[in-house]
Amino acid sequence: MSVFEKLKHGLTGSILHDDGCECTVNLNDTRGVDIKVEKLNKYFGELHVLQDIDLEIFAGETFSIIGPSGTGKSVLLKHIVKLEHPDSGEIYIDGFPIFANNKKQSERDYRYSMVFQSSALFNSLTVGENVGLWLREKRICKEYKIKEIIKEKLDQVGLAGKENLRTSELSGGMKKRVAIARSLAMNPDLILYDEPTAELDPVTTDELANTILKLKETTKNTTVIVTHDLNFALYISDRIAMMHGGRIVEVGTPAEIKKSQNPIVKGFIYTTTKGIRED
Numbered sequence: 001m002s003v004f005e006k007l008k009h010g011l012t013g014s015i016l017h018d019d020g021c022e023c024t025v026n027l028n029d030t031r032g033v034d035i036k037v038e039k040l041n042k043y044f045g046e047l048h049v050l051q052d053i054d055l056e057i058f059a060g061e062t063f064s065i066i067g068p069s070g071t072g073k074s075v076l077l078k079h080i081v082k083l084e085h086p087d088s089g090e091i092y093i094d095g096f097p098i099f100a101n102n103k104k105q106s107e108r109d110y111r112y113s114m115v116f117q118s119s120a121l122f123n124s125l126t127v128g129e130n131v132g133l134w135l136r137e138k139r140i141c142k143e144y145k146i147k148e149i150i151k152e153k154l155d156q157v158g159l160a161g162k163e164n165l166r167t168s169e170l171s172g173g174m175k176k177r178v179a180i181a182r183s184l185a186m187n188p189d190l191i192l193y194d195e196p197t198a199e200l201d202p203v204t205t206d207e208l209a210n211t212i213l214k215l216k217e218t219t220k221n222t223t224v225i226v227t228h229d230l231n232f233a234l235y236i237s238d239r240i241a242m243m244h245g246g247r248i249v250e251v252g253t254p255a256e257i258k259k260s261q262n263p264i265v266k267g268f269i270y271t272t273t274k275g276i277r278e279d
């Protein structure tokens, strides 16, 4: 399977040194990473999709990028995991320029994973097989340990005991949770979600929001979410950036975004919500 195929299925990683524990990678050393985007520009032909993007996402925070359709949110997210390359500018992860230098950053690189809009599960596999796929493929842990990890991750997303269900039997919300459990299997330092609430009904969206909030209590990773679901972003984020026309027009806490006097932000709030959830 090509790297791109793996990424399409939310699988990724950065597999490094053997630390002599029961897994070839020490999965317990998760940290949150700091992301600094500096003067990032991207063109697709004549289309200037990202225009001088400057942004800092702090280690461990849950950060959402909101904005109307076609403003470059997903393209920005793809740059963070190097699925796209900029025409100019740089992204620093923990101070390390990811485009300027291909050398390994330190003795312990960072691990990341992405949850795609479609969940992108393998339908021919069971829930447990989907969650353990990356660990098995990379032979990261012994089989008994992989089973433990699958159980733990399914527990964390509220799917305890569902290992043997066929993926095709699941509802959209359950698929999304399995996709998250699979992303968590490697204990990533950075987890990215592309439109996690797309295709979910309001109740399932609420459940997903609570799952992500609960995960925050037990994981140290940085979380970056691209969404046009403003209520969802306000509910789960530490901070939010609003994108419009390829630019970042506002960055702030949910309370600051709600009170923003920026006409673009006000317009977005007005047109996308029928009543913003109170704190």
Ligand SMILES: Nc1ncnc2c1ncn2[C@@H]1O[C@H](COP(=O)(O)OP(=O)(O)OP(=O)(O)O)[C@@H](O)[C@H]1O
Binding pocket: 044, 047, 049, 067, 068, 069, 070, 071, 072, 073, 074, 075, 076, 228
């Ligand atoms: N690989 C590509 N080649 C050409 N144009 C692209 C490519 N990827 C994205 N675009 C264009 O870049 C612009 C921004 O796309 P992007 O997917 O980032 O939007 P978005 O803000 O995430 O909106 P949505 O929620 O609708 O996906 C769009 O006009 C899109 O058509």
